[in-house]
Amino acid sequence: MRPVHQSVSSFETKRLCAEPLAAHHLAALRAKLYEDPRVMATLGGRVLSEVETGAMLARGLEHWERHGFGTYVFFAREDGRFVGRGGLHRYLLEGEEEVGLLYHLAAAEWGRGLASKIAEACLRVGFEVLGLRSIMSWTQPQNGASRRVMEKCGLSFEREGEFAGLPHLFFRISEPQWRARFSPSAAEQSRDVPRR
Numbered sequence: 001m002r003p004v005h006q007s008v009s010s011f012e013t014k015r016l017c018a019e020p021l022a023a024h025h026l027a028a029l030r031a032k033l034y035e036d037p038r039v040m041a042t043l044g045g046r047v048l049s050e051v052e053t054g055a056m057l058a059r060g061l062e063h064w065e066r067h068g069f070g071t072y073v074f075f076a077r078e079d080g081r082f083v084g085r086g087g088l089h090r091y092l093l094e095g096e097e098e099v100g101l102l103y104h105l106a107a108a109e110w111g112r113g114l115a116s117k118i119a120e121a122c123l124r125v126g127f128e129v130l131g132l133r134s135i136m137s138w139t140q141p142q143n144g145a146s147r148r149v150m151e152k153c154g155l156s157f158e159r160e161g162e163f164a165g166l167p168h169l170f171f172r173i174s175e176p177q178w179r180a181r182f183s184p185s186a187a188e189q190s191r192d193v194p195r196r
């Protein structure tokens, strides 16, 4: 894997503000995401305890410290409400180091295109700032909304497999595929891209 070129801390899109994951996000992550059975239905099938969410947060903070990139917490620009978590995280998958794209939204925010915009902004950070060559994402087969988010962002199905002991479908987008799909002029028109 190539080294990270530069880090991206906070950024904004047309509708959202992104802050790097921080310890003070714990309460919102618990209340809006990891203790909500609707959210967890497609993230392993059970809600997380406070200790489990705390451990996940600690792993996310350690990832930022070690790698200079990671996941963000997203807030709505219009009123500051918590929207969700998304970003990039390194994983070892079948012996290969990969960067995975993740997006977890509060149930109240579903169905308005926000996950797609979060995914697109995080891919842009990965390819255009961090200099990554390829990014993967994966989901449980029944998660039609997540598959559609990937499709809208240009990821292609690669293989079936397991993640966390559950069947998953794995998708990927390469840097050239990203460039071909999201030209800088198209991004400028939509303004749904990170602005630092």
Ligand SMILES: CC(C)(COP(=O)(O)OP(=O)(O)OC[C@H]1O[C@@H](n2cnc3c(N)ncnc32)[C@H](O)[C@@H]1OP(=O)(O)O)[C@@H](O)C(=O)NCCC(=O)NCCS
Pocket: 038, 039, 040, 042, 043, 103, 104, 105, 106, 109, 110, 111, 112, 113, 114, 115, 116, 117, 138, 139, 140, 143, 144, 145, 146, 148, 149
């Ligand atoms: C999956 C998730 C991120 C989607 O968030 P969202 O903000 O509703 O997503 P978007 O609105 O950007 O896009 C969803 C797309 O899927 C479509 N969709 C919704 N439900 C669907 C379903 N059951 N089957 C197929 N497509 C579906 C929507 O119509 C939309 O496509 P469109 O824009 O072409 O109409 C959100 O439901 C979530 O956070 N779920 C819990 C955590 C999770 O599963 N994260 C992904 C793990 S891989």
